Amino acid sequence: MDNKKLSRIFIPKAGFYLLVILFLIVIITILNPLVAIPGFVLFIFLVIYNYKSNHIRNREITKYIETLTFNIDCATKDTLLNFPMPLVLAELDGTTVWYNSSFKGIFEDDNFLQRTVANLVTEIRPQLTEGDSINISKDVTISSRYYSVLGNLVKVDDNNDKESVIIMLYFVDNTDLINERQRFEDNKNTVGVIVVDNYDDLMQSLEDSKRPQMMAEIEKKITSWISHTGGILKKFERDKYLCIHAFKYLKELEEKKFEILETVKEINLGNKIPVTLSIGMGINAPTIVENLQNAYAGIDIALGRGGDHVVIKDGDNFRFFGGRNRELEKRTRVKARVIAYALRGLIDQAPSVLIMGHENADIDSLGAALGIYRIVKSRDKRVNIVLNHSNANIDSVLNKLAKEPEYSNVFVGRNEALDIITKKTLLIVVDTHRPSFTETPELLRMTDQIVIIDHHRRGADFIQDAVLSYQETYASSTCELVTELLQYLEEKIRLTSIETEALYAGIVVDTKNFIFKTGVRTFEAASYLRRQGVDTVSVKQLFQNDLKTYIAISNIVKDAEVVYDNIAISTCPTNIKNAQLIAAQAADQLLSLSGLVAAFVLSYHEGEVIISGRSLGEINVQMILEKLGGGGHLTVAGAQIENVSIQEAKESLKTAIFEYIDSLNKE
Known part of the structure; x- marks a missing residue:
């Protein structure tokens, strides 16, 4: 044991010690040459012995390494051949080089084997770099079993002593795991x-x-x-x-x-x-x-x-x-009466009231807001209507309101509304239930008292935690709902002429002159407004078009494209003033043509493509436009799409129509 330790100490440093001996012999030679002769003989013997010892040791090490390599190669080959995990070697073009018995056993035929390996190599090759061994997250199904494929690149020497690269694939059987997961999901x-x-x-x-x-x-x-x-x-x-x-x-x-x-x-x-x-x-x-x-x-x-x-x-x-059928009108008015009393109580408890409609307000939104305004004023409460800007839909009504001193300070913009609102302010949202569609969405987060009055079908995105919600999809318009509420308050409220006109106009526009979504209660609401003194001729004049607008509508109708033989799609030129209003009127006009059951008109407004959809009831335009982020009713719906051209929006609309028609055909 001690000799082995000494040999391990001296063998690595033999050359150094020989140099020391040679140096000492040289010194002795200088002092006494005769005495140095035996030293030189001994030194030569040591050099020869060291050389032979190193040679023998190197030969034994080489033999040991060769034997070890052979044993490792045998063990490796035996391991690969009998490895329980399926393995395959393939060239970069997908050609199979070698596979073990486990891999062969998972296939029913050789052709399928070759085809599968070639496809896998093509798919995973870009994900591998030289020397990588990674989970490529490629899942395959073979003979009703599920495998995850792992792969890495391997360097090999060919007959010309040049290195080439092949891919080694490992197939991990996940069948039991996936089946267990599926059983968990199913149950x-x-x-x-x-x-x-x-x-x-x-x-x-x-x-x-x-x-x-x-x-x-x-x-x-x-x-x-x-x-x-x-x-x-x-x-x-x-x-x-x-x-x-x-x-x-x-x-x-x-x-x-x-x-x-x-x-x-x-x-x-x-x-x-x-x-x-x-x-x-x-x-x-x-x-x-x-x-x-x-x-x-x-x-x-x-x-x-x-x-x-x-x-x-x-x-x-x-x-x-x-949801492919029309909404059924509710005959009982119990809910309207209950909502009216609840709304009155909330108004009485609130220090102030804000009324807010949807962005790009239409006459239904404005008319409903004016009706609620009159209810709040009858309770002697401070009230304002949030309106950021006017548009062609409501310009004529706002012009009339501007002439009345009572409404001089009623309308407030976003900044003023944010200054007015508190946690106790009652915020009444009309003609929409979607936060993103409101005139100023920030207001919804600044009060705990929110009331919703709307007639649209509810979408997935709706205002949460409203203290009172009156959402009736059977109603023709929000103006109809507000008119019913007016009738159930204790006091006999007297509307001004402009308020009755706005409420009546909201009903007329949304029903297309009492044609669509018109029930008994719609006519009863109109009758109440008529008793309040509404001038129907004045309402008609609010929506008269000039010759230029009429020509623009006619051109949009003329250029319409018909798909599926009964659905019209057209676009409004971008250089037309009030394009959004004209597009809606053009969609209504298209439905008057024989053979058409639905119509869509696209317009461009302030960086958005706006789609107006109309239907006679056979096609649900709401379900089509919901695919594009819009909503509405079965017969009247709309959508707004940002950051796209009109042509791109048109193609998206066609795709949505195709998906809708395809779903109908599968039923």
Whole structure:
């Protein structure tokens, strides 16, 4: 043991010691040459011995390394051949060089093997650099099994002693993991709330003896629809049901477009109005309670869109189904009376009131704001209307208001409104429910008292935490809703002539002269305004076009492109003044042409492309324009698209129309 330690000490430094000995012999030679002769003989012997020892040692080391390399090569080859993970070597062009038995075993035929490897190499080659060994995140499915592919580059020597590069691919079998994950996803709970729309009106349309039979038939249809899922269906109110089933059945229900919506409409027991359902579903929440909350949120939106809807809430995302039928007018006015009393109480408690419509206000927004203004003034409260700027839609009404001293300080801009508002200010939002569409969205965050009065179908983006919401999609306009509220306040409010004209004009414009979305209550609201003294001729004069505008509308109609044989698309020239208003009127005019059931006109305004959509009811323009970020009603809708040209917006519109028509054809 000691000798081995000494040898390890001296062997690495033998050359140094020989030099020391030679130096000492030289010194002895100088002092006494005779004495130095034996020293030289001994030195030569040491040199020869050192040389032979090094030679023998190097030969043994080389032999050991060669033996070790051979053993490693054998172990490596044996490991690769019998490695349980599928391995394959391929050239950069995808040609298979070598593969182990595990890799061969995952394929059913050689052609599929060659094709798959070539495709994989082509896809992953740009992701690899020399010397890399990375997870390329490439998942493949082979013979119903799932693999993640790992790869790295390997240098090899060819016959010409030149280095080349090949790719080594490792196939990691993730089948069990993916199957387990899928089982987990499939068995998650989906919570749904089902509501019978217009329950009161439906029951009133039936004889007393048939009412229990109607509810039994509805419950039978719902039970039959949900039974194959093996889920739970529980009635918890007279018109509400709770259903819980596994998530894996939801895809099937979606593919069938929630056929229950159409199935219940077939029920006919003498009812004068069809049976419709609204369904809200919550999915992918951590708990059943949160899924239930999401389901209720979905129901709120479904009812806000007029019923006959399925709304699925997945986190912050919503999916919509149904809603292809017109909204049914509600005959009972109980809700209008309750809302009127609640609104009066909120006004009385507030120190001041702000009224705000949507951006680029139209006559419905302005008319509703003036109606609410008169209600607030009757309660002796400070009130202002937020309006940042005028436009062609409301210029004629604002010009009349400017001549009346009472309205001189009523309208305020963004900065003034921000100075006025406090946490206790009552903010009444009319003719919109979307925060981004309001005249000044910042105001919504500066008060806890928000009231919404709107007639549009509710979208996924809506004002949260309103203390009072009066959103009725059956109504022709917001002016109709406000007119009804005016009738239920205790005091007999007297409107000014300009206020009655604005409210009446809002109804006339949104109904296209009492043609679209016009129900009994629409005419009753118009009748109330007529008793208030509205001058219908003066209202007609508010919207008269000059010859230049009429020619512009005619040219837009003339240049329209017809797609799917019955849908017209046209564009408004960018150099036309009041392009947005002209585009809307052109869309209305296109619908008067025989054979057309829907029309879209695009215009450019202040960096945005604005789309006006109109329909006779066969095509749901709201669902089409929602794909572009817009909204509205089945027959009247709009959208605003930023940072695109009119041509780009037109192509996007065509794509949205195609997707809508395609979904109809699949049903």
